[in-house]
Amino acid sequence: MVPRVINGEFVYPEWISDNNSIKVEDGANQLAVNVGQIVFEDGKRRKFDSQPLLLEFDAPKDAELTLTYNKFRTIEEANAFEMDPKLTLKDANGKDVEFSMVQLRKGGLQGFRDYEREVADYNKAMNKESTKASIAASPAVTKTLKESFHDLSREEQQEFMQWAMRNLK
Structure with a gap:
């Protein structure tokens, strides 16, 4: 299981501790994860990755929570998991x-x-505030950049992302 987004923010690998845990805030939380596992298909091994699953829950103060699923071995079991x-x-x-x-x-x-972006789009469609809250909690320069990016059209965002990927250090 791979955490992708927590409370509107991308989950960086260093946020995940050695025992595969991640810190969540007290109170309302939103966590997007993927389930990835090696499964058998026609006698061969292959990697299965689920669609992202977006969970919303309230975490008590200093709670230690565990998220699990029933492991699967075959592509049929993985597809059944994907459907439900x-x-x-x-x-x-x-x-x-x-x-x-x-x-x-x-x-x-x-x-x-x-x-x-997918979580932000979902939140926007559902009139949730997670994206705006994460922007407000960012440092000033990042906040300005995020606000500007958020104001761009979809095409402008894609153009910017292509430029950013070409210019990564």
Whole structure:
């Protein structure tokens, strides 16, 4: 399981601790994850990656939560999971933590996905404030850049992203 976005922010690898945990804020949280696993298809091994799953839950203060799913071995089991994903969120005492979950589906080629954008688009469509809250919590320069990027049209955003990818250091 790979965390992609937490509360509107991209999850950098260094945010994930050695024991595969990630810090969440007290109170309302939004977490996008992918489930990736090696499965068997026609006797061969292949990598399965689920569509992103967006979870919303309330975390008690200093809670240690565990997100799990039932492992699968075959592509048929993986496809069944994709059609009806089932995850479990528990606290340190093994008690279920209530959450809501949606699957972020995207058609077409999916070689490079902008998970942050997909979550922001979902939040915008659902009139949620997570994107604006994450912009407000950013340092001043990043905040200005994020606000400017957010104001661009989809085509302008794509053009900017292509420029940014060509000019990475």
